[in-house]
Amino acid sequence: MTQIRFGTSGWRDIIAENFTFANVRLVARAIAEYLLAEGADRPQVVVGYDTRFLSEAFAAEAAAVLAAHGVRVWLTDRDAPTPVIAYEVICRGAAGGLNITASHNPPEYNGLKFSGPSGGPVLPAVTDRIEKRVQELLAQPETPRPPLGELEAKGLVVRIDPRPTYLNRLRELVDLRAIAAARLKIAVDLLYGTAGGYLDEILREAGCDVQTLHGARNPAFGGAAPDPSDANLQELATIVRSGGCHLGLATDGDADRYGIIDRDGRFIEPNYILALLLKHLIATRGWRMGAARSVATSHLVDAVARQQRVPMYETKVGFKYLGELIAQGKVALCGEESAGLSILGHVPEKDGILAALLVTEMIAMAEGRSVQSLLDTLYTEVGSTIYARRVNLHLTLEQQERLADRLNDLPTRVAGLAVVEVNRLDGTKLLLEDGSWLLVRSSGTEPVVRLYLDAHSETQIEELTAAARALLGV
Incomplete structure (x- = not known):
């Protein structure tokens, strides 16, 4: 067995290779023992799952x-989005949440996320303990347990519907009246994931004319990863253009990430959405707590924070670090370039449904303007045009072996610009004299090295990308 490892967002593996029923049982037992060791008296855990192959069976197991190990379980009665499970943890005062999902990964993967009592992902100190206990349990015989039906009959496992409670929370967080007044036409791509009956339903409740794509369950996700990326949303973009829609909205497999298509079919980078929503939240809510982003996220949101004179925080990659700031009430908004976002008073976990609704609210209040028009105005207000890009680099074994040496021998200039600071918070980030930057970081969820960039023009993006490739020997 390949060792079970928790990455930036839980444990993910290929179904039937390392993601097996036996291994899920091992991880579940290790989690139960962790909770009991923490001194919780009859701890409670919310268990949910996504639309992947056998997810409901893995969740039941x-x-x-x-x-069987002394934890009372609230088991969702259907597939449920990650933010819904997070909110249910908070509402029930549970000790944590266990979610069977591989999020936006390809269909051959499944995974397991473990969250704490805040509803947000647990930190590495906890997952390290779980990983260690799993290795110890491998040497022990598996303990027989009663069947699920017997445990349900005893009230130790209870089926729940978390949907009404979560939808009520969205009604509190989003101005549905403003959306209704705008009479928007919206196309929604659910990517065969868990957001069906959530995002599409609340938009219809708000009076929107909604066209839904890929709402049925399909564990193969139509042959592609359920990732709301530009490449995966071309069908949505076509429908938005041809149908005269105001917006195209999408969520990933477990609805913790979002994708935005503007009225002309243009994909809007999550980096830009964060900056636009920070401005929107300050203007409409009067929040002055500031914002937080990961080290890999565009500094456009920093420019808004400076212009609005609110604090800005930077964290490692992984929403568990950003979620801590939400849980502490320090920020109005936190987010990352990989389409994760949450806001003050909500779960310290990514919520793609909420993000899509906030963008809808923003457009509803924009008096007929497009997302790109709002972004152009933002560039003028902050005095800088910023373009962001992420590139996945598949390195050869030789290139991987030389990577550390190359990153320890850094140039003083990149693409003709002086390096003014090297940030090693998470990866290696070179900040340049004109405010542009590049970051090299190994992925915590996929076998790739990622290159992140901020630049002031499309031409500069290409120059920095080429310079980074030369630096890495790719």
């Missing part, structure tokens, strides 16, 4: 193991 995990629920049975947790219950």
Whole structure:
């Protein structure tokens, strides 16, 4: 067995290779023992799952193991988005949440996310303990347990519908009246994921004319990863253009990420959405707590924070670090370039449904303007045009072996610009004299090295990308 490792967002592996029922039982038992060791008296855990192959069966198996080891389980009665499970943890005062999902990964993957009592992902100190205990349990015989039906009959596993409670929370967080007044036409691509009956339903409740794509369950996700990226949303873009829609909205497999298509079919980078929504939240809510972003996220949101004179925080990659700031009430908005976002008073976890609704609210209040028009105005207000890009680099074994040496021998200039600071918070980030930057970081969820860039023009983006490739020997 390949060792079970928790990355930036849980444990993910290929189904039937390392993501097996036996291994899910091991992880569930390790989680149960962790919770009991923390001194919780009859701890409670919310268990949910996504639309992937066998996800409901993996969730049932995990629920049975947790219950057999002294943990009361609230098991969702259907596939449920990650933010919904997070909110249910908070509402029930549970000790945590266990979610069977591989999020936006390709269909051959499944995974397991473990969240704490705040509803947000647990920190590495916790997952390290779980990983260690799993390795210890491998040497022990598996403990027999009662069947799930028997545990349900005893009230140790209870089926729940978390949907009404979560939808009520969205009604509190989003101005549905403003959306209704705008009479918007919106296309929604659910990418065969868990957001069906959530995002599309609340938009219809708000009076929108909604066209839904890929709302049925398909564990193969139509042959592609359920990732709301530019490449995966071309069908949505075509429908938005041809149908005269005001917006195209999408969520990933477990609805913790979002994708935005403007009225002309243009994909709007999540980096830009963060900056636009920070400005929108300050203007409409009067929030002055500031914002937080990961080290890999564009500094456009920093420019808005400076212009609005609110604080800005930077964290490692991984929403668990950003979520801590939401849980502490320090920020109005936190987000990352990979389409994760949450706001003050909500779960310390990514919520793609909420993000899509906030963009809808912003457009509803924009008096007929497009997202790109709002972005152009923002560039004028902050005095800088910023373009962001992420490139996945598949390195050869030789290139991987030389990577550390290359990153320890850095140039003083890149693409003709002086390097003014090197940031090693998470990866290696070179900040340049004109405010542009590049970051090299190994992915925590995929076997790639990622290159992130901020620049002031499309031409400069290409120059920095070429310079970074030369630096890495790619």
